[in-house]
Amino acid sequence: MRAQTIWTAFSLASMLAWGLFLIALASAEEAPGFGMLKGRWVRIDGGYVIEIRGVDAGGRMQAAYYNPKPITVSRAEAARLGAVVAVFIELRAPGYPGSTYTLVHDPKSDQLRGIYHHAGLQEDFEVVFVRGK
Numbered sequence: 001m002r003a004q005t006i007w008t009a010f011s012l013a014s015m016l017a018w019g020l021f022l023i024a025l026a027s028a029e030e031a032p033g034f035g036m037l038k039g040r041w042v043r044i045d046g047g048y049v050i051e052i053r054g055v056d057a058g059g060r061m062q063a064a065y066y067n068p069k070p071i072t073v074s075r076a077e078a079a080r081l082g083a084v085v086a087v088f089i090e091l092r093a094p095g096y097p098g099s100t101y102t103l104v105h106d107p108k109s110d111q112l113r114g115i116y117h118h119a120g121l122q123e124d125f126e127v128v129f130v131r132g133k
Contacts, residue, residue, distance in 0.1 A: 034059070034078050036105060037087065040132035041112055050089065050101070050112070050129060052076075063089060071096055087112060095120065103129070 034055035041050040046067075053062040055078045063076035074092035078085060085105040090098060096119070103114035112129040 034061075034085065036107065036110070037061070037078055037085065041129035042132040044128050044130055049132065052087075061087070061089075065089065065091055074098075087114075101127070103127075 037052045037055055039052060041052070043049070049066040049068075051064040051066070053064070055061045059078045059080075061076035061078055063073050065071045065073050071091050072093045073089060075088070075090040077088045079088075080086075087101065087103040087105065089101040089103075091100070092098060098119040100117045100119070101114065102117070103112040105111075106113055110131055114127060116125045116127045117123075118125065
């Protein structure tokens with residue numbers, strides 16, 4: 001009888017562990033990644049381009065910015081906020097003294113939408129980037 005009790009407890013523990021594993025696996029598959037951010041993004045109101053070459057698991061992005069020449073990207077990060085994928089880019093160059101983009105990926109339209117903060121003017125502008133060719 002004692003062996004049966006131990007076996008039952010072991011079976012229940014195994015089933016619980018397996019169930020937790022399956023829940024974790026399902027959650028990992030449902031969680032959005034950052035792969036959709038990779039590529040060249042063109043701002044619809046001009047020739048401004050964000051090129052996202054990659055994003056690591058911690059959200060650090062390898063990104064470049066062009067207007068049309070390269071502008072230094074001092075910080076580039078992506079984050080998941082629930083189902084929303086957000087992007088933050090800070091520029092540091094003459095004429096771009098800490099100007100920032102705070103964007104959200106819209107999966108339905110495959111666009112990056114948000115705010116460009118022009119640090120020199122201390123003004124915010126609504127912007128939209130579409131995927132470039």
